[in-house]
Amino acid sequence: MASSLWFLCLGFSLLASGARGATPRKPVDVPFGRGYVPTWAFDHIKYFNGGSEIQLSLDKYTGTGFQSKGSYLFGHFSMQIKMVPGDSAGTVTAFYLSSQNSEHDEIDFEFLGNRTGQPYILQTNVFTGGKGNKEQRIYLWFDPTKDYHSYSVLWNLYQIVFFVDDVPIRVFKNSKDLGVKFPFDQPMKIYSSLWNAEDWATRGGIEKTDWAKAPFVASYKSFHIDGCEASVNAKFCESQGKRWWDQKEFQDLDTAQFRRLRWVREKFTIYNYCTDRVRLPSVPPECQRDRDI
Numbered sequence: 001m002a003s004s005l006w007f008l009c010l011g012f013s014l015l016a017s018g019a020r021g022a023t024p025r026k027p028v029d030v031p032f033g034r035g036y037v038p039t040w041a042f043d044h045i046k047y048f049n050g051g052s053e054i055q056l057s058l059d060k061y062t063g064t065g066f067q068s069k070g071s072y073l074f075g076h077f078s079m080q081i082k083m084v085p086g087d088s089a090g091t092v093t094a095f096y097l098s099s100q101n102s103e104h105d106e107i108d109f110e111f112l113g114n115r116t117g118q119p120y121i122l123q124t125n126v127f128t129g130g131k132g133n134k135e136q137r138i139y140l141w142f143d144p145t146k147d148y149h150s151y152s153v154l155w156n157l158y159q160i161v162f163f164v165d166d167v168p169i170r171v172f173k174n175s176k177d178l179g180v181k182f183p184f185d186q187p188m189k190i191y192s193s194l195w196n197a198e199d200w201a202t203r204g205g206i207e208k209t210d211w212a213k214a215p216f217v218a219s220y221k222s223f224h225i226d227g228c229e230a231s232v233n234a235k236f237c238e239s240q241g242k243r244w245w246d247q248k249e250f251q252d253l254d255t256a257q258f259r260r261l262r263w264v265r266e267k268f269t270i271y272n273y274c275t276d277r278v279r280l281p282s283v284p285p286e287c288q289r290d291r292d293i
């Protein structure tokens, strides 16, 4: 299974490498301290090579987290993460953007750990005006604990794209025309954290965190931020419409990217709120757009 998956990926990347997609620029290796500060439990963050690499650790007393110094309206945000290896069941490693008010906007990556050898789940979600309930869950096509992989968000007025390496795994199109709120006027900070979520993360809390395996450690590097920095209360950004992420080629996915997204849909998706008629009896409007993929 694992090796056939791998061949599938290889064939796929050979296929896709011919087409030049509008993939955001390759992030450079930015050290932690340039854009980020710890949020809590400072002693649970370790720094290496002058902060170009860090490790978060979780034990039975506390997890930890960090956040960007600045707030941003639109841009491209990424980091490379190596997830908690071994028995990580019950742990959640999160990378998300969020505004700081009650009717907040949020763009989420959450990596749910698992028992040794069992697959991680990557859950994504989007909150607009304080409302979430837009979960999608996928398995990854690689072991995220073995090597660093990049996780990134492209956010402009047209779409929010979640990338794993160069593969778009989710698109949330601006569907204002369908009456769906889209994050556009609330600057967000970037956050990451590692915490214990044994009550819900593992199949509804069936598997508990094994504290005998603590500390649980996630590693990070390449803290790339390329956004329009704005004060927390700004409603727009001065350079809005003029930045690279506003340009035509970033307003929609190109053909190669759509193909990759479809591949993720077909092979790795385990949950999509768009198709959950038990929880959401009527199809959320933005999902009509989702179906075209």
Ligand SMILES: *[C@@H]1O[C@H](CO)[C@@H](O)[C@H](O)[C@H]1NC(C)=O
Pocket: 112, 113, 114, 115, 118, 119, 120, 121, 201, 202, 203
């Ligand atoms: C953990 O592994 C089991 C068994 O392969 C799988 O059903 C589940 O989706 C995985 N992820 C989580 C977070 O439970």
